[in-house]
Every structure is written in C-alpha cells, then in structure tokens.
Amino acid sequence: MTSQKSNTKDASASSGVWRSVRENLGLIAIALVLAFLIRTFIAEPRYIPSDSMVPTLHTGDRLVVEKISYYFHPPHLGDIIVFQPPEQLQKKGYPKDQAFIKRVIGEPGQTVGITDGRVYINGQPLQENYIAEPPIQPFTQVQVPENEFFVMGDNRNDSNDSRYWGFLPRQNIIGRAVFRFWPFDRIGFV
Structure with a gap:
C-alpha cells in the first residue's frame, strides 16, 4: 500500500x-x-552610427523609432526618419538592411534648392535652427516626385543625403525617431 x-x-x-x-x-x-x-509594426530601438545628424543627434545615441503614425499620414517637413537605403545607395554597395537617419526637408510636389548657404522650399528660405552650420555647396532647385521625399542630415556639410543620391521613396521609410533613451544625460524627445 x-x-x-x-x-x-x-x-x-x-x-x-x-x-x-x-x-x-x-x-x-x-x-x-x-x-x-x-x-x-509598432516601435524599435536604433542607434546613430555617424555624425550626419549633429547637433541634434550624436554618434552612439540610442533612439526609439515609432512605426505607426506613417500608416495614417505621410512624413512631414522636419520629421527625423529612419529608412532603408534607396536603390541608388544599394548600387553603391550599401546593404539593403542598413538603416539611415535624416530629416525630411522636401515633401512630394515641393521644390528644394540651396543658394548662398540657405535651403529654399518652394522659393522660401527654410528656418533651420537645428543645423550644425549652413551648407557650403549650392544645389540646383529640384521638384520632389509623388510618393518620394528629399532628406538631409542636420550636419549639412558632412551628410550623405538626397543631394548626392536623389529622392527617398516612401516605401523605404521604417519610421520616425521620437525619443532618445541613451545617453542618460541627453534623454528626451527628439
């Protein structure tokens, strides 16, 4: 038993x-x-690998990138976006899964140009209190095609952006940078 x-x-x-x-x-x-x-589908962490967004973002900063808002509306002028390299960059050897981060400067249908160190949108100077220094190279005015964007780094003279490789297709956009969580002394919304 x-x-x-x-x-x-x-x-x-x-x-x-x-x-x-x-x-x-x-x-x-x-x-x-x-x-x-x-x-x-919602958000992911990303790090900043270069100085192209100085002074807004620094190499090594860690960000939260939200992905939801662009399901409901397109990116807007001034948004800091993370994206997969467009075909032009992939042809130059950048892998498809390498993420870039830049600021939206031109939306579809707008014209973008640079004259005398000023960026012009539709002929009007863009107020840019976030850049490291004015761009030193002029850029002939171009019109942004439908479903594409013109993006630039805040460090205008040290940024591989739309001035060099063309427009960014909307489908390449991963999301919008919203919050820096590292380093701790710079925590906050971007």
Missing part, C-alpha cells in the same frame, strides 16, 4: 513539474511573439 501511495505521489509531482514547464514555455513563446510584433 505504501509503495502505491509513493508512486501516486511521484506521478503527481512529476505531472506538476511538466505542467509548470509547459506553462513557462507557453509564456516565453507569447513574449517572443509579442516582442516580434512590437518591433515589426
């Missing part, structure tokens, strides 16, 4: 352990699926 009670106790304990393991594995699977969905 004692041996039968012992076997029942052992089987019950073993069953409880396996139930606990299954529950934990289920929770881990749910957490992984949620993390994947959040990163794919």
Whole structure:
C-alpha cells in the first residue's frame, strides 16, 4: 500500500513539474511573439552610427523609432526618419538592411534648392535652427516626385543625403525617431 501511495505521489509531482514547464514555455513563446510584433509594426530601438545628424543627434545615441503614425499620414517637413537605403545607395554597395537617419526637408510636389548657404522650399528660405552650420555647396532647385521625399542630415556639410543620391521613396521609410533613451544625460524627445 505504501509503495502505491509513493508512486501516486511521484506521478503527481512529476505531472506538476511538466505542467509548470509547459506553462513557462507557453509564456516565453507569447513574449517572443509579442516582442516580434512590437518591433515589426509598432516601435524599435536604433542607434546613430555617424555624425550626419549633429547637433541634434550624436554618434552612439540610442533612439526609439515609432512605426505607426506613417500608416495614417505621410512624413512631414522636419520629421527625423529612419529608412532603408534607396536603390541608388544599394548600387553603391550599401546593404539593403542598413538603416539611415535624416530629416525630411522636401515633401512630394515641393521644390528644394540651396543658394548662398540657405535651403529654399518652394522659393522660401527654410528656418533651420537645428543645423550644425549652413551648407557650403549650392544645389540646383529640384521638384520632389509623388510618393518620394528629399532628406538631409542636420550636419549639412558632412551628410550623405538626397543631394548626392536623389529622392527617398516612401516605401523605404521604417519610421520616425521620437525619443532618445541613451545617453542618460541627453534623454528626451527628439
């Protein structure tokens, strides 16, 4: 009789352990699926690899990039966006999965040009209190095509941007930089 009670106790304990393991594995699977969905469709962390956005962003800054708003409206003038390199950059050897970060300067239908160190949108000078210094190279006025954008780095004289490789197709945009979470002394919205 004692041996039968012992076997029942052992089987019950073993069953409880396996139930606990299954529950934990289920929770881990749910957490992984949620993390994947959040990163794919809602927001993801990114780091800044270069000085092209100085003084706004510095090399090594860590950002949260939100992906939801552009499902409902297009990027706007002044938005800081993260994007996959367009075909022109891929032809120059940049991998498709390398992310770039720049500021939207021209929206579809607008004209963009640079004269005497000033960026002009539709013939009007753009007020830019966020740049490192005025651009030293002139840029002949161009019109931004439908579903494309003209982007530039805030460090105008040290930025690989639309002046050199052309327009950015909307489908290449990953999301909008919204919050810097590293370094701690510069935490805040961008």
